[in-house]
Amino acid sequence: xxxxxxxxxxxxxxxxxxxxxxxxxxxxxxxxxxxxxxxxxxxxxxxxxxxxxxxxxxxxxxxxxxxxxxxxxxxxxxxxxxxxxxxxxxxxxxxxxxxxxxxxxxxxxxxxxxxxxxxxxxx
Numbered sequence: 001x002x003x004x005x006x007x008x009x010x011x012x013x014x015x016x017x018x019x020x021x022x023x024x025x026x027x028x029x030x031x032x033x034x035x036x037x038x039x040x041x042x043x044x045x046x047x048x049x050x051x052x053x054x055x056x057x058x059x060x061x062x063x064x065x066x067x068x069x070x071x072x073x074x075x076x077x078x079x080x081x082x083x084x085x086x087x088x089x090x091x092x093x094x095x096x097x098x099x100x101x102x103x104x105x106x107x108x109x110x111x112x113x114x115x116x117x118x119x120x121x122x123x
Contacts (some may be wrong), residue, residue, distance in 0.1 A: 005103040008042035009113040036098040
C-alpha cells in the first residue's frame with residue numbers, strides 16, 4: 001500500500017467536515033497514512049478555535065475531534081535538530097517542516113491544503 005503524509009490542514013478538513021473534506025478523503029483513500037505526533041495538538045487547537053467561534057457547537061466539535069482517534073494514522077516523533085534544519089532550508093515554521101521532513105524521509109506524497117507547504121513539498 002502506498003504511503004502518504006497528511007498534515008493538520010488536510011485532517012481538519014476531513015475531521016470537521018469542511019468543504020475540502022471530500023477531496024481529502026479521495027486523496028487519502030487506499031493509502032497508509034503517516035503524520036508527526038504534533039498533528040494531534042494542531043487538530044485540538046483547530047477544535048478550540050472552532051469552539052471559540054461557535055460555542056453552541058462545542059458538543060458537535062468535540063465529537064468530530066474524537067473521530068480523529070478512529071483514523072488509522074501512524075504517528076512519528078521527530079528529532080528537533082532535523083526539524084530545525086528542514087525549517088531553515090525550506091523557510092517554513094518548524095511545525096510545517098515536520099510534515100515536509102516526514103514526507104521526504106518516507107519518500108511519500110504530502111497531503112496538505114496549505115499552499116506554501118504544498119509548494120515546498122514539490123521537488
